[in-house]
Amino acid sequence: QRVRKQVKELWEAGFRVSVVTRKAPENDQYRHLPGLRVLEYPAPAETRSMSGYVREYALSFGWAVLRCVALRLRGRIDVVQFCLPPDVYFPLAWLMRGLGAVVITDHRDLMPEVFAARYGKPRPGIVAALRWLQRRTEHAADHTIATNNYFRARLIASGARADQVTIITNGPVLERVDRATADPALRGDHTYMCCWIGMMGRQDRVDLLVEAIGHVVHDLGRTDCGFFIIGDGECRGQLQAQVAGLGLETWVHFPGWM
Numbered sequence: 001q002r003v004r005k006q007v008k009e010l011w012e013a014g015f016r017v018s019v020v021t022r023k024a025p026e027n028d029q030y031r032h033l034p035g036l037r038v039l040e041y042p043a044p045a046e047t048r049s050m051s052g053y054v055r056e057y058a059l060s061f062g063w064a065v066l067r068c069v070a071l072r073l074r075g076r077i078d079v080v081q082f083c084l085p086p087d088v089y090f091p092l093a094w095l096m097r098g099l100g101a102v103v104i105t106d107h108r109d110l111m112p113e114v115f116a117a118r119y120g121k122p123r124p125g126i127v128a129a130l131r132w133l134q135r136r137t138e139h140a141a142d143h144t145i146a147t148n149n150y151f152r153a154r155l156i157a158s159g160a161r162a163d164q165v166t167i168i169t170n171g172p173v174l175e176r177v178d179r180a181t182a183d184p185a186l187r188g189d190h191t192y193m194c195c196w197i198g199m200m201g202r203q204d205r206v207d208l209l210v211e212a213i214g215h216v217v218h219d220l221g222r223t224d225c226g227f228f229i230i231g232d233g234e235c236r237g238q239l240q241a242q243v244a245g246l247g248l249e250t251w252v253h254f255p256g257w258m
Contacts, residue, residue: 002108002170003083011036020067022060039067046234057086065092077101082141085111087133093140105141107151108170109203110134117203134158190226190251200233210239214246227252 003019007030010017017036021027022043030038041063044056071077080096081104082089093103112130115122138144138159145168146152152165187193200206206229216222229239229252236254243252 002106005173006081006106007036018071020064020071037071039071041067048234053086057088061088061092064089065095068092068096072096072099079104081106082137083108084137085109085114087111087130087137090133090136090140093137097140097142102142103140104143104145105137106145107155108147110151110154113154114203117205118201131158187226191224193226193228195228195230197230199231200229200235200239202235204233204235206235206239207242210242210246210248210252213252214248217248217251218246223251225251229254230256230258232256 003021007017007019011033015035018039019027019030019037020039020041023040024043027038027040030036041060044059045052047053047056068077068080077096077099079102080093082093084105084107093105097103111134112127115126115130134155135158138155141160142164144155144160144165146155146165147170148167152167155165156162196206196209198204198206209229213227216225227248240254243249
């Protein structure tokens with residue numbers, strides 16, 4: 001979601017933009033835009049194991065190298081932006097810098113923190129390795145984009161210069177929000193409508209949201225509220241099972257991305 005907004009802004013500002021990304025149907029909307037090139041590679045299989053993540057990152061890194069080198073052979077690359085995590089692209093960042101490009105790193109999550117959130121108390125050696133990768137990434141970057149002050153502080157601690165870290169927050173596209181009109185029918189039979197929007201990964205702990213909804217409905221007796229968990233992710237099926245187990249199907253809905 002974030003990179004699509006960035007790509008649109010750059011393209012509308014007159015930049016020539018190329019995007020290296022995994023193959024996905026939602027990329028089709030960009031193929032017809034003049035001056036914007038989508039360079040896809042086969043999407044690695046979704047995984048939940050450590051070995052699976054290693055395979056996924058290795059495949060993505062290899063394809064990124066091939067696509068970037070092929071792109072550079074066609075012409076000059078002025079700026080290259082790496083969308084992180086994972087922090088595995090610093091060798092490619094050094095290569096691109098050596099070929100004359102300015103390197104930007106855009107951190108959406110921090111790998112050590114995400115790993116701890118997903119796996120509880122991870123092995124100290126793994127956390128140390130992830131922090132090493134983070135430091136290598138910051139040393140290879142000319143400028144860093146972070147989403148909040150905590151990210152900024154952690155990246156500066158990893159070697160980024162304070163004057164080279166910019167906070168760019170994420171959120172809805174305001175022009176689309178302004179065009180929206182209220183549709184009371186979306187509430188269905190509910191008097192009030194509460195929405196949660198985002199990815200449903202293990203580190204996002206949407207299960208705590210479902211527990212809170214159970215407290216609101218069963219303990220506080222607020223049966224006049226409908227809760228819409230909008231989005232998708234690896235934990236969606238588990239969350240739906242949790243909702244069923246708590247007897248919340250009447251009040252909790254999963255419409256997917258809207």
